[in-house]
Amino acid sequence: MPSKPLPERLNIADWLLDARVREGRGERPALLTDQGTFTYRDAQALANRFGHLLTNAGVEPEQRVIIALPDGPEFVAALFGTLKVGAVVVMVNPQLAVDAIEYFYRYTRASVALVHRHTAPAFQAALSGAGDHLKQVIVVGEPGTTRVLTSATGELDTFPSHRDDAAIWLFSGGTTGQPKAVVQSHGSFANTTVCYGQGVLELTERDITLAVPKLFFGYATGSNLFFPFSVGAASALFPEKSTAETIFAKIRKFRPTVLVNVPTMVNQMVSHPDAAEQDLSSIRVATSAGEALPAELYERWRRTFDVELLDGLGTAEMWHIFISNRHGAVKPGTLGTVVPGFDVRVRDDLGHDLPDGEVGMLWVRGDSRAIGYWQQMEKTKAAFRGEWYVSGDLVRRDSDGYFTYCGRADELLKVAGKWLAPQEVEGCLLRHPLVKEVAVVGVEDANGLTKPHAFVVAIEQRPGLAEELQAFARERLEAYKAPRAVKFLDVLPRTHLGKVDRGKLRLQ
Incomplete structure (x- = not known):
């Protein structure tokens, strides 16, 4: 929680920018760009x-x-x-x-x-x-x-x-x-800046942040602008599209201490042919959010770069991350534990708390909860219930307080009478050495029954790879979870925020 109550009169621009100048930090670097320092x-x-x-x-x-x-x-x-x-x-x-x-x-x-x-x-x-x-x-x-x-x-x-x-x-x-x-x-932005930016990331004025996602994405607005500005640190910015080559070049140029990442780029960076030659020694910690980070991908990152990578979960409705792994206490394949200042519960469809180990809906409350959705009263009433935001995310908490992401409630597939989370199949297929990216969606067959189909971006295509991937999944998952079809794409379609567009995949 913030160390003291927020003042009634609060403009976040004054709190983040004007206050640094009043404190005597006006000449400190705020923005690092290819054109110079601001x-x-x-x-x-x-x-x-x-x-x-x-x-x-x-x-x-x-x-x-x-x-x-x-x-x-x-x-x-x-x-x-x-x-x-x-x-x-x-x-x-x-x-x-x-x-x-x-x-x-x-x-x-x-x-x-x-x-x-x-x-x-x-x-x-x-x-x-x-x-x-x-x-x-x-x-x-x-x-x-x-x-x-x-x-x-x-x-x-x-x-x-x-x-x-x-x-x-x-x-x-x-x-x-x-x-x-x-x-x-x-007030929402001030609260999470203190709770996560200063609390979990432990940012100081000596830090330099660099982000893979662009600033219009709330994850980057916080991690690569608001959080560093709150402590007088510097943010490195570039207008080009984020690619592995671009990120490696910006790391060499700006020597960031904090890298704000997403799973797709984590995968691209560790899969790059020159990955082993890259110097990421300036980075004390990296973060991952936007989509779940599979344990195998986390382990590949650590083996390749020897940089800690903190996966976490946040939503636009709570502005930023409220569950996160911590430096030195990462449990691969999990989202981590609750960020101080927030309260998270796992509940059933009736709103009753579930015991550890059971999958349920994620409810969260904290002072960064949104006012609501614009022109969407019914959705606002369904999602915002008193102090709580009901996220639509399915999670499981273990006895140590670590949460595992189990998918979106509206993305679960009913296959052979059983519920299937696409993320489980995706995590399995990502362990195959020729799979670069994958998304699993439900597609109805001729009888109107839903079957899991996998859309794969392959590192290298070869004859029989689709059947090989199906067999790979069957060996590691229950039979009903294995994809009934595997289709190869050059790229996965994505939304305006860079997430896999499952709606478009269902139409292919």
């Missing part, structure tokens, strides 16, 4: 200029501002500048297709969108479906915008937000359907 004073001045830019565009407190920018100083300044004028941040993937942009325009009813000149055509093409509420699309990097920013003053009084005011909309990482906005308050 100090906390530099970041504050640029954020203030973005605040003036938005005010001049007619943005008022509590209105939404879409931020669709690549990782870099402009993203950080746009985010803090939006918060400093009392507006609400809506972060979206800058690489969205036109139809997705139209959806976000209509759904969020944003008053202004901040986009980059390289991706501006798609955002401008979607304007016809935006509605009258959108006042302006501001193109960052365009000469006119640059002139306005340069001429604006670097001073700005931060709006006195209430700790319970909406601050940022995060989007749920569901694997089917349209994303729904999770409305989070200023």
Whole structure:
């Protein structure tokens, strides 16, 4: 829990950015980029200029501002500048297709969108479906915008937000359907920053963070921006797509102490032909979230890089990670234990607590719980019950307090009259040396019965590999769990947040 109650008047931009300058840390490095280093004073001045830019565009407190920018100083300044004028941040993937942009325009009813000149055509093409509420699309990097920013003053009084005011909309990482906005308050971000960022990760001003996911993803917003800024540490940012080669290059350049990772990239890094030659000695700890981390993949990471990797579970509804492994106390294949400041229960369908060892629904409460879903009252009532958030995740707790992820309740497959968690089959197939990535979904056969099908990205395809993988699974799992079919893909389809899109796989 936070060491002291949060003040009633709290603007997270002041708490994370302005406060560092007031403390005398203005000249410390805040952002490390390929173009150079930005100090906390530099970041504050640029954020203030973005605040003036938005005010001049007619943005008022509590209105939404879409931020669709690549990782870099402009993203950080746009985010803090939006918060400093009392507006609400809506972060979206800058690489969205036109139809997705139209959806976000209509759904969020944003008053202004901040986009980059390289991706501006798609955002401008979607304007016809935006509605009258959108006042302006501001193109960052365009000469006119640059002139306005340069001429604006670097001073700005931060709006006195209430700790319970909406601050940022995060989007749920569901694997089917349209994303729904999770409305989070200023206070939520402060709470989890203290509980996880400072508590579990033990960040200090000497740390440098580097993230695989981009800042529009709440996991990275916290781990690669809010958490380091809360202690005066530095964040390394780059706009390019994250690949194993890119991450290795940025590690060489920035020498981070904390690497924010996801299972897909963990797999790519350990599978890289030059993995054994990489120097990750600057990294004291790495984190993994977004999807479950199989024990075998964790062990390969440790053997390859000798860097601790902390798997954990978080949701947009609780903003960030609330179950995590700890340095020196990792139990491979588990999510870890409850982060202090949160309360987690495993319950049955009636809301009754289950004993250790039984699989049930994860309920969690803590001070980072969201306000609710935007325009989704029925889903809000189902998911948010008093202090508790009912996640839809199925977990099992052991006698030591470690939680194991067992899948999503809405992704379980009923096969031969028994429940099957796709993650169990995926974890098995990932142990095969030729499997790079895999996703298992339920597909109905000619009789309308659900059967597990595996979609595999192979390191190397060879004749008979599909049958080999089926036999591999049958040798290690109960017969009904083995995939009835194996299909090979070049890449797995993913959602806007990078999670496997199981809905698209079912259509293939």
